[in-house]
Amino acid sequence: QVQLVESGGGLVQAGGSLRLSCVKSGRPGTIYAMGWFRRPPGKEREFVSGISWNGDFTDYADSVKGRFTVSRDNARNTVYLHMNSLEFEDTAVYYCAALSPTLPLTRATMSNQNEYVYWGQGTQVTVSS
Numbered sequence: 037q038v039q040l041v042e043s044g045g046g047l048v049q050a051g052g053s054l055r056l057s058c059v060k061s062g063r064p065g066t067i068y069a070m071g072w073f074r075r076p077p078g079k080e081r082e083f084v085s086g087i088s089w090n091g092d093f094t095d096y097a098d099s100v101k102g103r104f105t106v107s108r109d110n111a112r113n114t115v116y117l118h119m120n121s122l123e124f125e126d127t128a129v130y131y132c133a134a135l136s137p138t139l140p141l142t143r144a145t146m147s148n149q150n151e152y153v154y155w156g157q158g159t160q161v162t163v164s165s
Contacts, residue, residue: 045160050122052122056116059113068089090110
């Protein structure tokens with residue numbers, strides 16, 4: 037079993053920055069491609085960013101390109117989401133998730149939340165305008 041725990045959320049003014057972390061525990065022999073998703077208030081959960089198991093491949097939603105950066109440190113079993121130039125519309129609960137290791141890694145699979153097998157509990161990000 038795999039557990040994912042997010043942290044780093046909080047209240048920030050528009051234009052500010054935050055760094056989210058996601059720590060994985062369990063199944064030490066498996067390194068997963070990881071995704072970040074978010075659920076804005078009153079809306080469906082949406083893809084934000086993803087990263088391959090070794091960090092060579094990353095992808096971003098158009099709404100965050102140029103502002104957010106995903107990275108990982110496999111020695112620490114941690115994936116990060118660096119969020120800069122935050123906007124009010126970035127307010128959401130942010131989730132990290134582990135992609136099924138049996139799937140080919142493509143943009144389509146990475147952005148499809150149905151392909152993820154483990155999820156964290158989420159961390160709240162609130163951006164004040």
